Amino acid sequence: MHFTDQLAALRTRRRMSLAAIGGRIGMAVPNLSAILRGRGDTKASTLAAVASALEAEWVLVPKEQLQHVRHVLERDAEEPASADGVAAPRSIEMFTKKQQ
Numbered sequence: 001m002h003f004t005d006q007l008a009a010l011r012t013r014r015r016m017s018l019a020a021i022g023g024r025i026g027m028a029v030p031n032l033s034a035i036l037r038g039r040g041d042t043k044a045s046t047l048a049a050v051a052s053a054l055e056a057e058w059v060l061v062p063k064e065q066l067q068h069v070r071h072v073l074e075r076d077a078e079e080p081a082s083a084d085g086v087a088a089p090r091s092i093e094m095f096t097k098k099q100q
Helices: 003-014 018-023 029-036 046-051 063-076
Strands: none
Touching: 003 029, 003 046, 018 029, 018 046, 029 046
């Protein structure tokens, strides 16, 4: 998934309008819309600001880890969200050896 696709998907998950994001980062909606469509050459600082407005972090992933990271992101995107829009917590079961 391309970075701009990830931004659009996260914006949908966060239920944030372009106007809300633009207001947080001080950018006009048409300019923000163009960025989210991947138009033009956008500064890294602008992309970082958009990610921050979406309560996300912009990171580099080494190519050898990319497939794993994509799998995790896709799995997380498929999980149902709670009423507040945050993914429901996963349950983790711990198994220990019986002590004799």
